[in-house]
Amino acid sequence: MRRLAVYVVLLYLRFFARIALFMHRPKVIGIAGSVGKSSAKYALKAILEKTGRTVSTSGNSETGVPLGILGITLAGYGPIDWLIALLRCPFGVFHLIGASYLIVEMGIDDPRPPKNMEYLLTIVEPDVAVIVTESAAHTMQFEKALTVEEAHGMDPAERRDLLIRRITAEDVKMITDRTDTVVYNADNAFITDELKKLKHDDKMMLSFGASPDNRLTYGRREVTLQHTFFEFKLDADRIAFRVNDYALPEEYREVFGAAILAAYAVGETPARIEQALSSFHALPKGRVSLLRGINDSVIIDSSYNASRVSVMAFLGLAQELRDATQRPVVFAFGDMRELGGEAELEHTDVARRAVEVAEYLYCVGPLTKQYVMPIAEQAGLRELQWFENARLLGSHLRSHLPNNALVLVKGSQNQIFLEEAIKFILADEKDVSRLCRQERYWKKE
Incomplete structure (x- = not known):
């Protein structure tokens, strides 16, 4: 029916x-x-x-x-x-x-x-x-x-x-x-x-x-x-x-x-x-927004969705900005979903690149736990942690975010919703309106 x-x-x-x-x-x-x-x-x-x-x-x-x-x-x-x-x-x-x-x-x-x-x-x-x-x-x-x-x-x-x-x-x-x-x-x-x-x-x-x-x-x-x-x-x-x-x-x-x-x-x-x-100034929310964060950090919000190609692109951007500004890179990375049997290859490719760019790596979701964490554990990062959901990650970042950090946020929308982590580290609470998926429907998730 x-x-x-x-x-x-x-x-x-x-x-x-x-x-x-x-x-x-x-x-x-x-x-x-x-x-x-x-x-x-x-x-x-x-x-x-x-x-x-x-x-x-x-x-x-x-x-x-x-x-x-x-x-x-x-x-x-x-x-x-x-x-x-x-x-x-x-x-x-x-x-x-x-x-x-x-x-x-x-x-x-x-x-x-x-x-x-x-x-x-x-x-x-x-x-x-x-x-x-x-x-x-x-x-x-x-x-x-x-x-x-x-x-x-x-x-x-x-x-x-x-x-x-x-x-x-x-x-x-x-x-x-x-x-x-x-x-x-x-x-x-x-x-x-x-x-x-x-x-x-x-x-x-x-x-x-x-x-x-x-x-x-x-x-x-x-x-x-x-x-x-x-x-x-x-x-x-x-x-x-x-x-x-x-x-x-x-x-x-x-x-x-x-x-x-x-x-x-x-x-x-x-x-x-x-x-x-x-005069162009109209990219959609959650694709590539720059937001002011706590502790003089800058947040690169690309939380709307994620695939290997897009994550690699933003890691390249983070490396450019890191080298130009000498800011430490914090990478909040959520599962890339709907990949089926390609999930392992896609996540391990990203993991190898991520440890070259980020000093702090925080993962959310079962796929990052299975495929990213084992590689990252061998890299000697300043901090590496896995979280069950975005809110737990956000709570941790609120009290542990390093000063002057460049925070890259990237993950799929399917049950990951890393924009919820960003809310914890915004310098201005009004910037919540600039995050993706703040409509009534998404609040039910």
Whole structure:
């Protein structure tokens, strides 16, 4: 009965979302990839909304996409919340009135419908397809689709690469006959290999990356605890801007590279792109917020979610800032979830890097206890402890946080919620409003 109810709700949401798209016909820009989708969406919206009404979906799932198209935000996930949302759907078809652009974040959690790309394409097909990067994320569901030989006949690294290829192949399905432009990360071999299989003679292919052979190439990047400076070259034009109040990892070149090329593809000029990004200040909560902590510490809040690639990126950032400021690095690390059989390899990779960067390492969750702690115990850190939950970690940090520390917080959302630890060490309690997952629904967790 529950499965039937879910099916009916999905059909209902899709029906009204498609009516809205048919009525208003905005230029649709779809963003896919394992990491960086949300940040790329925010950056792209900041550029496009300067010249025309731009709507972006807040969610990226089989329900989040249609609700975003209809302009409906769930207050919670209870029956009453859903009933109110469903009653609003017929009126939501007018949400796209006057919209020149619709930016759709297209997330996949499973190779099977309704959580795959093929299902999302029954709701909306992008005119411009953007693929930011690909890595091991949500591998648990893709792992279930492996054959016995694939699951057990490969070493862990080979199996991980196979899963990333499968995830990439699913993301690349977003490129349909309707798509006229593809923006992609040429430095990611999983993406480029998959695109070689695709017939795209009728599409404009715009690549970004480190090589000068790309349409958009990376220039200088400078980072401090006050701002991050980025430079790009687009054809013969230079695009340079400073993002104030954010210390961003080097990998954010991919985020901004994707946004710049997508904006260029729909007619924005390099000058207008640079101007828009120079005033950009709208990254989502819990991705890369800088917060003042107790004992003159600085908190790098990336507690929203975690994968190996994103954790490695932020450890690289922490090392840069450590070397520049001589602050000790405190790393609060929570489990990376939904990895299935890849959990050991992903966590041990991070553990080896973490002990090179951090002097203080605090772990939360059973996976870090099983895979990270044994490696870290051999590293001779100043302090190493494991905690059952984020609140216990926060309580410990409140009384043991070293002075002038650089505190990196990174972990998955699934039962980890490291933002709860951050609350204990904020210098200003009002900054709780800047943390992720503070809505009513999450308070039930």
